[in-house]
Amino acid sequence: MSKKLLPFTKNQIEKIIKKYPTPFHLYDEKAIRENARDFKNAFAWNEGFKEFFAVKAAPNPYLMKILHKEDFGADCSSLAELIMAQKTGITGKEIMFSSNDTPVEEFLLAKKLKANINLDDISHIDYLEKCAGLPSLICFRYNPGSLKKGNFIIGHPEEAKYGFTREQLFEGYKICKEKGVKRFGIHTMVASNELDAHYFAETAEILFKLIVEISQKLKIKFEFVNIGGGVGIPYQPEQKRIDLKAMSRGIKKKYEQIIVANGLAPIKLFTECGRYITGPYGYLISRILHIKNTYKKFAGLDACMANLMRPALYGAYHHITVMGKERKPHNFVYDVTGSLCENNDKFAIDRALPKLESGDIVVIHDAGAHGFAMGFNYNGKLRSAELLLRENGEVVQIRRAETVKDYLTTLDFDGLNKFKV
Ligand SMILES: *Cc1c(COP(=O)(O)O)cnc(C)c1O
Numbered sequence: 001m002s003k004k005l006l007p008f009t010k011n012q013i014e015k016i017i018k019k020y021p022t023p024f025h026l027y028d029e030k031a032i033r034e035n036a037r038d039f040k041n042a043f044a045w046n047e048g049f050k051e052f053f054a055v056k057a058a059p060n061p062y063l064m065k066i067l068h069k070e071d072f073g074a075d076c077s078s079l080a081e082l083i084m085a086q087k088t089g090i091t092g093k094e095i096m097f098s099s100n101d102t103p104v105e106e107f108l109l110a111k112k113l114k115a116n117i118n119l120d121d122i123s124h125i126d127y128l129e130k131c132a133g134l135p136s137l138i139c140f141r142y143n144p145g146s147l148k149k150g151n152f153i154i155g156h157p158e159e160a161k162y163g164f165t166r167e168q169l170f171e172g173y174k175i176c177k178e179k180g181v182k183r184f185g186i187h188t189m190v191a192s193n194e195l196d197a198h199y200f201a202e203t204a205e206i207l208f209k210l211i212v213e214i215s216q217k218l219k220i221k222f223e224f225v226n227i228g229g230g231v232g233i234p235y236q237p238e239q240k241r242i243d244l245k246a247m248s249r250g251i252k253k254k255y256e257q258i259i260v261a262n263g264l265a266p267i268k269l270f271t272e273c274g275r276y277i278t279g280p281y282g283y284l285i286s287r288i289l290h291i292k293n294t295y296k297k298f299a300g301l302d303a304c305m306a307n308l309m310r311p312a313l314y315g316a317y318h319h320i321t322v323m324g325k326e327r328k329p330h331n332f333v334y335d336v337t338g339s340l341c342e343n344n345d346k347f348a349i350d351r352a353l354p355k356l357e358s359g360d361i362v363v364i365h366d367a368g369a370h371g372f373a374m375g376f377n378y379n380g381k382l383r384s385a386e387l388l389l390r391e392n393g394e395v396v397q398i399r400r401a402e403t404v405k406d407y408l409t410t411l412d413f414d415g416l417n418k419f420k421v
Pocket of ligand 1: 054056057075098189192193228229230231272273274275276369
């Protein structure tokens with residue numbers, strides 16, 4: 001069972017709140033670094049192993065800089081993410097550009113930065129060639145279709161918009177080889193928030209077998225295999241962490257049986273995890289504004305689904321700790337809500353919690369990936385600040401909170417005054 005511990009005390013968080021009002025996201029640098037090292041070490045058997053942090057999970061350059069220091073690259077899928085990588089000093093082969101439905105500008109910048117370009121569709125070969133020219137190294141995203149089952153968040157591969165079919169892969173590599181591309185990679189991502197270590201060994205096996213077939217048929221050499229992200233975290237206290245060592249061992253065994261045995265080693269193993277890297281080490285800190293008793297009991301926070309959408313979007317569980325009331329009996333049942341005019345703006349439904357009062361500090365766990373990142377402005381709600389708890393206990397604001405001025409900045413009120421109706 002994973003214990004839902006906090007890297008700060010009630011006193012510490014109250015001090016932080018004096019300087020930075022709630023709501024905000026707080027990331028734990030020490031835990032992020034330790035986890036990053038464990039992750040890297042788990043795959044040390046593979047020379048050239050690299051994790052490209054999926055920027056979309058926590059798009060903050062400060063976090064990217066910390067992870068870069070731990071030897072991670074960046075997995076980008078938009079212009080803004082590429083620019084953030086560039087500004088963080090992550091360029092060239094330390095970027096994996098795994099986009100889909102990609103516009104010209106993104107290919108142009110990815111090419112300029114000499115990123116590893118991972119194409120999502122066979123038609124993009126032509127598109128990329130025309131807009132930016134083909135790079136010397138090309139990677140394709142494989143969609144195994146009915147050969148592999150997906151999971152709840154990502155859906156079934158046949159239904160997914162991503163990737164090449166098996167036939168298209170052979171065709172695509174052949175086209176690129178004929179056009180003079182000499183260096184190749186392969187990628188897939190078919191799981192999201194997957195906690196079964198075996199699942200990833202299976203995914204690797206599919207890719208390794210494909211590599212053997214494609215290399216033999218087309219006489220090309222693969223430099224890397226990117227098994228994507230999707231490594232899960234235990235959101236619920238009773239769930240277990242994924243067994244990373246078992247996952248790595250499983251992949252290694254397949255690598256030896258398939259890649260080494262066919263004389264194709266060495267091939268670099270790449271991952272592009274987001275959630276596993278920062279998810280458990282980010283917290284959404286909020287205060288209770290109102291307690292409301294109608295047909296149910298509601299605890300209304302000063303945060304809302306604009307700060308963390310996963311519960312509303314996926315019905316996802318996020319553990320909640322009420323500061324100072326950890327050991328009180330959890331014998332009241334609440335819906336914990338935000339202020340958005342959407343009834344699904346709830347962080348928890350029918351959650352057993354201690355007796356709550358307005359002013360209580362509520363910590364929502366596992367908000368460090370796909371949390372702040374999914375923020376939006378519907379209903380005029382503003383994105384919160386992001387803070388970093390450093391290893392020495394210092395707190396650094398790594399992104400300020402949005403203001404109403406930010407929200408209104410794209411509107412022209414002078415124009416409005418002149419606008420006759
Ligand atoms: C979202 C995404 C990731 C990261 O997924 P996690 O679940 O955060 O590990 C990696 N690669 C691609 C292509 C993605 O779309």
